[in-house]
Amino acid sequence: MSIFDQTNKRRCTNSVKWDAMENVYGLKDASDILPMWIADMDFSAPAAVSKALQEHAEKTVFGYSFVSGEAIQSIVDWQFIQHGWHIENQSILFCNGVVAALANSITALTNPGDKVLISTPVYPPFFNITKSNAREIVSCPLVEKDGTFVYDFEAFEQALAQNVKAYILCNPHNPGGYVWDEATLKEIVRLCAKYDVVIISDEIHSDLMLDGSKHTPLAKIAGDEMDRIITCMAPTKTFNLAGIQVAYMIVTDKKKRMLLEAVNMASGQGSLNTFASVALQAAYTEGSPWLEEMLTYISNNMDYVIAELEQLPGIHITKPQGTYLLWIDYRELGLDEKEIMKRLLEDGKLALEPGTKYGEEGRGFLRMNIACSFDTVKDSVQRFKQALQA
Numbered sequence: 001m002s003i004f005d006q007t008n009k010r011r012c013t014n015s016v017k018w019d020a021m022e023n024v025y026g027l028k029d030a031s032d033i034l035p036m037w038i039a040d041m042d043f044s045a046p047a048a049v050s051k052a053l054q055e056h057a058e059k060t061v062f063g064y065s066f067v068s069g070e071a072i073q074s075i076v077d078w079q080f081i082q083h084g085w086h087i088e089n090q091s092i093l094f095c096n097g098v099v100a101a102l103a104n105s106i107t108a109l110t111n112p113g114d115k116v117l118i119s120t121p122v123y124p125p126f127f128n129i130t131k132s133n134a135r136e137i138v139s140c141p142l143v144e145k146d147g148t149f150v151y152d153f154e155a156f157e158q159a160l161a162q163n164v165k166a167y168i169l170c171n172p173h174n175p176g177g178y179v180w181d182e183a184t185l186k187e188i189v190r191l192c193a194k195y196d197v198v199i200i201s202d203e204i205h206s207d208l209m210l211d212g213s214k215h216t217p218l219a220k221i222a223g224d225e226m227d228r229i230i231t232c233m234a235p236t237k238t239f240n241l242a243g244i245q246v247a248y249m250i251v252t253d254k255k256k257r258m259l260l261e262a263v264n265m266a267s268g269q270g271s272l273n274t275f276a277s278v279a280l281q282a283a284y285t286e287g288s289p290w291l292e293e294m295l296t297y298i299s300n301n302m303d304y305v306i307a308e309l310e311q312l313p314g315i316h317i318t319k320p321q322g323t324y325l326l327w328i329d330y331r332e333l334g335l336d337e338k339e340i341m342k343r344l345l346e347d348g349k350l351a352l353e354p355g356t357k358y359g360e361e362g363r364g365f366l367r368m369n370i371a372c373s374f375d376t377v378k379d380s381v382q383r384f385k386q387a388l389q390a
């Protein structure tokens with residue numbers, strides 16, 4: 001039996017995934033709905049993280065604190081061990097979330113009215129933070145090839161040429177789970193350099209590599225263009241610590257660091273919660289065995305779901321190279337999004353995410369989070385089948 005087989009009781013714990021479905025899906029009562037939507041895991045975090053947090057709580061004094069040298073070193077070591085990327089301590093800036101890091105980067109490095117490029121379908125806050133910070137979205141769709149989405153570099157260059165000031169990259173890609181290869185990343189850098197565009201690289205999923213895939217940090221392969229990149233990372237997706245709210249940016253360019261620090265100063269942010277740095281350090285120094293076991297577990301969950309759902313006529317799923325999210329193609333069913341969501345929620349009692357949440361290119365797709373016990377995964381497959389049979 002694996003530690004990941006345990007089912008944690010998450011209902012009635014103020015969990016967004018389990019306790020916010022009434023609001024999110026417009027339901028009167030969601031108490032019988034199985035949530036497989038927002039991207040957190042139902043697994044307990046590594047025991048070392050809970051232990052470090054408990055020990056910290058026992059200190060009983062929680063005055064102002066700074067991030068320790070050991071915690072910073074744990075990030076430097078983690079990046080080197082995981083991704084073979086050597087970063088300098090002084091290039092790290094802290095933030096209480098990757099979305100906040102993206103928003104701060106846009107605020108610091110572009111001006112109101114500037115154009116910001118995104119490649120759709122993509123993680124929804126890329127749209128929201130751009131719009132709500134009064135920047136204009138330029139959307140360049142990824143294109144389908146052999147069951148996955150890839151860059152159309154001709155269209156990408158045309159989009160950049162519209163006086164775009166920043167590009168937000170999702171590497172690895174959410175919702176598709178694509179781990180962009182070095183050639184793709186180098187072309188992104190080359191074109192952004194040609195049009196002098198800053199790249200904000202969201203790499204929060206970078207540690208979730210399946211079946212031997214390898215993540216390449218964009219800045220690692222950017223050569224002389226490294227300074228145009230802000231890399232946003234966190235231990236939260238990796239170790240299921242989203243509620244702890246801890247993230248960091250790796251910024252090699254001193255001037256950009258100063259601009260980002262000025263944004264923090266302007267809003268009084270920039271320092272971490274005292275528990276956040278403790279959790280980060282414990283996860284990065286002691287969490288590797290947990291991560292390795294967890295990745296095997298979710299890979300097996302995926303294999304099971306894909307094998308089962310692919311038997312249904314009209315359903316196609318390509319196994320992702322990274323993350324714990326499945327991007328389910330139901331276009332051949334000929335059902336519109338409203339209808340399939342209604343069936344899933346009412347007949348299957350299953351909450352997945354509708355593809356258009358990620359942009360119009362997501363129409364005909366559903367996103368399913370399989371980071372839960374195998375028993376829960378089996379239950380979800382039954383519910384999915386029930387919804388389609390109904």
Ligand SMILES: Cc1ncc(COP(=O)(O)O)c(C=O)c1O
Nearest residue numbers: 039097098099100123174204247
């Ligand atoms: C691509 C991507 N970026 C950022 C986040 C959220 O980051 P945070 O919770 O640190 O704001 C997610 C969560 O699903 C994500 O998928």
